[in-house]
Amino acid sequence: MFGGWLADQVGGKWLFGGGVLACAALTLLTPTAAYVDLVAVLCVRVLEGAFEGFMMPTTHALLSRWTPRGHSTRGVTLVLSGEQLGYIVGMLVGGLLSDYG
Secondary structure, X not given: OHHHHHHHHHOHHHHHHHHHHHHHHHHHHHHHHHXXXXXHHHHHHHHHHHHHOOHHHHHHHHHHHHOOHHHHHHHHHHXXXXXXXXXXXXXXXXXXXXXXX
16 A cells, blocks of 8 residues: 555656666675675565565556556556566576576
């Protein structure tokens, strides 16, 4: 609820972009945190999860404003299906890269 309210107040694109930027920066810090200590890795992952928690409400806030009235169901379906497809492709490509990369 807080993420949706904040997306309405601040603007969805800024909150979404900031969340993606923060998650990317924390992902880049993960190897350094792993070198330091296990607790550091856990802290980085918890912070990453907190920033990712804004993504779904922000996505819905953006879709409510940016999709035409008659196509809102189709827009939500495409976006959420694309998210699941991204997980599938990422898992497949990640396995191939770790095996042959």
